[in-house]
Amino acid sequence: MTNLKKTLIQFAKYLIGVLLGFYLIVLVTGEVMGLSAQKAKFLETFPDWTMTLIKHPIHYWWQYVIADHNPLALFGSIAVIGYMVFFALKSSAKHKDWETADTETHGSATWGHLKALLNKSYKESKAKDVSSNFETSLNQDTLKAIKEQEERS
Structure with missing residues (x-):
């Protein structure tokens, strides 16, 4: 695989992670907002409100983060992005430790020569x-x- 293709695959993984994190932030923030708005009837409206959040996550993420500046959604989104950046940097550093040289080695193990393996006896x-x-x-x-x-x- 080319470096561009590997980079795009890695980017896609982290983008999906960020989007799933934002999706969870929308669900949690929406449920908290629904609970605060309808304390007495929340259990009755919970399924409908949850389905609305599930069907329109982009709209509600935009509303909570951009329009309303909701602290829970805002800090949650920042935390998701920060975590994914940290995870990306940490995993790329670990990946470099496992890269092997062109000498057919893996980690600290090296392959023996045929003469050494097949001794005289x-x-x-x-x-x-x-x-x-x-x-x-x-x-x-x-x-x-x-x-x-x-x-x-």
Whole structure:
């Protein structure tokens, strides 16, 4: 992927996060405003008021933040933006720690060379010898039980 495409994907993630945060701010602020306006009848009007907030979040966000300067919506929106900026900076810093070099490494682990991995004793042993050595190192009762179970199935 190109850098532009990666950047756009990252931007889209954070934009969706900000929009969801604003959506929650609208719902919370709207419910608080509905409760303050209709204290006695709030439980009766709660479902209708909630559906109105859910259907028109942009209108109510604009009304609460821009038109009315509602402190709950205003500070909530600022907090959402601040949190997303912090999260974006923090996650990009962590992501750089996990980047690997072109030497086929991951973190502090490095891949061994084939000669180092396949030492002289391994090269000289045959597959049958390796298999028989492995089988003798196992508990023979367990090995018999496994073989019998394989034969049954």
